[in-house]
Amino acid sequence: LRRQSRVLALAESARMVEITVDIATHGGPTEPAAPRELFWYAELSTPRLWARRVLGNVTFRSVLFQNAVRTALGLAAARAVAGSLDLAHGFWVLLAVLTLGRTTAGATWRAVRLAVAGNAVGALVAGALVIGLGRHTDVYAALLAPVMLVAFALGPLLGIAYAQALFTLVVATAFAQIAPVTWRLSEARMVDVVTGSVIGLLCGLLAWPAGARREVHRAMAGLLRTCAPLVPVTAQALLAPPGVPRTAPETLPGVHRLRLAEAAYAQFRAETPVDGESDRADWHAVLIAANHMLLGAQWLPRFGLRPASGTTDASAAWARETASGLVALTDRIARLLTAERPGPVPAPESTPDRDPPSPLSVDLEVWMTSLAHQLARIESSVTPPPGRELPGARPR
Template identity: 65%
Template sequence: MTADTARAVVVRRGVRAAVAACAGFYPLLYAADRPVAALYALFAPVALGLLSAVPGSGRQKANVVLRALPPALVLASLGTVLAGSTWAAVGGMLVVGFLLAFAAVAGPRPAGAAPGLQLFYILACFPPYAPGTLGDRLIGLTAGVLLLAACESLLLPERAVPSYRRRMADALRTAADEAASPGRVPATTLRAAGERLRLSSLPPAEQPASAGRTDRALDQAGRSVRRLLNQLAALSEGPSAPPDPASAVLLARVAEVCRGCASYLRTGERAPVAGTLETAMQDFGAERVRLTCGPPALVPPLAVLRRQSRVLAVAESARIVEVTTDIAAHGRPVGPAVPRDQFWYAELSTPALWARRVLGNITLRSVLFQNAVRTALGLGAARLVAGALDLAHGFWVLLAVLTLGRTTVAATWQAVSRAVVGNAVGALAAGALLIGLGPRTDAYAALLVPVMLAAFCLGPLLGVAGAQAGFTLVVAAAFAQIFPVTWRLTETRMTDVLTGSAIGLLCALLAWPAGAHREVRRTMADLLRSCGSLVRATTEIMMDPASGVRTPAPILPSLHRLRLAEAAYAQYRSEAPAVRAGTGTDWHAVLIVASNTMLGAHRLPRLGLPRTAEPTGPPAVWARTAAADLEAAADRIAALVGGGSPAPVRPPAPAPADYPPSSLSVDLEVWLTSLGRQLAWIEETARLGERGGRADG
């Protein structure tokens, strides 16, 4: 998104929130004579239209806003009931604050609506304790939410962007063109098509972030499509090999599968059923076994076997796309979904998957859990201070904590310092306004619309200071129409904002002050260690000549660590670059190498060449040495990024130039060599970062 586009989005959002707020405020205040309802009708669009970052198109935003109405009514009712006791309100704030902040585990849309929903409880849980006004509060809240939903759909709505399914369909068509005619598509085009599927390049509303089977399948499919495109690019750039009709046939089948999946993702018709590519790969593997076990004269050259190994890796990525598209289409796999660990979610119910998502994040190492605890403690402390000191308009204290809190001390201080300056400027302007106009309600009514448009449209473009100054003027113009106010209203707001800022800073200082930086180091280090062990275990399975049917090494421990690392990395990337403590490490490459490690752990025992006949020969010795080197490299990088003392670097043993296929699985050799290159790159970036090199990527 360009800077001009971002500014246009901010302006349109401000216009929609201002129109919805005014459309509810004026009729309820002046026509219906319901000041409480008018106040809630004004704040509802502010809460869900400005304070909440609801992603998506106009229709998607309206849908989220409407879905937020029932919980908003419940929260307003709960706050009204608990407002009679400070301790009851504080307890409710702790629970509500944690649950709504932790709702980020459900994806970008619930996470986007959560701050606005927090405000509905905050507004209602402060004195005066007036349960008799609950009806007016709910009427105003409902009017404001419905008006905002209408404005999101009809007034300068955000345009829809290509969906994730559409992007995957386009990428699969590109992959199909290359697989059908190798060399037809430039490698740069293939890699660029894969980059467009990165979740960081997608609008939040289009990311498959739910815990359900469909979104999990689409997420896995997108990773596999990216890997498929990168593998096709590497295959086209690799060394030439003698003609290989079997590889050409398998690539043609890959092209067919890609076209079929692309067609379904684009149209929703003729859903694929997994199994065709699995059969083709088994036939391909059986032919390789037959040739390598036959007379020496028929054994293909090592260059051909290596290319076949890379073609099999391409087919395996396409097969995962086929299976995951099958799951996304039918809810459960209709065709074979093997190995089961790779598609562990396919047979679980939706409640079970959500339970796993929630329980997997209830840990001190989960950034989502950390943020939820920090938010709940900050809001609870703010409610306690505001109640104990009997601060007038104490909800501004909580609003300051909610809007100014960040994931690090540096970021919170930066926001707070700017907010204080903005509030000071806004307070001076609002004080002058209240002194100059006095009790003239008609003047404030006339000023509210232009002040609100300026504050909501221009304030965010000027940063935290501009937004706080604008909101102070809006508060003054609105409250002056409902209650008798003086210039001391701005003094009260300034005091409350300073109090909330101090509480926010204290929470940022005491609760995980490094934000996601420390967590991304720790989770990535754990992931690397787990993958290093998985490489060693997989190699031992492949090198055992006595084993019959090889059972893949378990990947669920590594998969769990991958999920935690992804969450930490997503939070880390959301922090402002100015406050990010960079180590230089290419975290994205760590996630990629983890995915490739787990994929190989599943694929190699099923698709490798025959059992090793010489477990003590030089090729087998190299394989074990290479696996040990990779495990050591993973541990060394983990120590480096985790702040420990890394072991000395040991140069890897070069792969044997030539060897009999019966002495070592070519697939294992290609996999180990590929992982070695990836880990070497990660270690290089990590060491550069420790010396003050590049920012994290």
């Protein structure tokens, strides 16, 4: 029976891949995609999908929303400063905020240092070029294409400092053909870039300076707390008396939390080195466990539609007890992630009654046993050594 349950789960996974590829290839399912709750996106129009994606990220717990707010504040401040100080070519201030802003204050500071150094070198070279060539616009016209080619091809490869220095040369050769310029053009660009850099730094310090370091802990904890109740609800649905229709529990809130957690993890990984203390927590295992809860809540009620004998009282009691223990373990992990006082360690699961077994009870056993192993692995990775806290978590 256990082998049958595992084979059935593998077959369901293969069926999901088939439907997903069908939707991706044809823009929609060629046959009804079941369960509909799992493929909810297949029947929605593009405007509704965009609306759902935008509305789903309108929360302070979304790293995409945080980045959008930080960028909007920086651009608004840059526009106000450039307008109030009447800076020449003030749009460079906004451009500096856009190109030098990063998701953490430390990364922004590193980018600003390199950009200012590169602009200083570029300003010196551009000033010497303008002084040396004077108003020979034909020479500037001949230099513009090669300088642009070098700047836009090699600049991104060589780094921020080289990109900023070369772009300053591009600006000088382009503006010199439009109107007479002096070395003051390099001075104006330097002032604008420094002004934009200072504004970007202030926004980075005031708005989520640590980036996704703390947010990934909160997002993963919220994901586990949202998905954990699906386990007892699914078990209760499968243990319903014969004749009672089995319906899959609501999984869209868990899917929403999963998307927020995936975005937070993606940004966290982009900000953090692969090695180091910050990698103690097994974030992949958290995402896999949450996916397992969501998919099991959809799969198992569909498996239960086949003819099967009812579960025994002992098997039903084991399933309810194990489901409650998994919820308690998930809550303990979530508390460890947010540096709250964790609950007691749940008692080890008992052995389920197998006299007589039924396909439904075995399906539940295989699913919940796998979840228990995954959650135990996560707990060992997020439990800090004695006297230490998880990186990014607030102290108790």
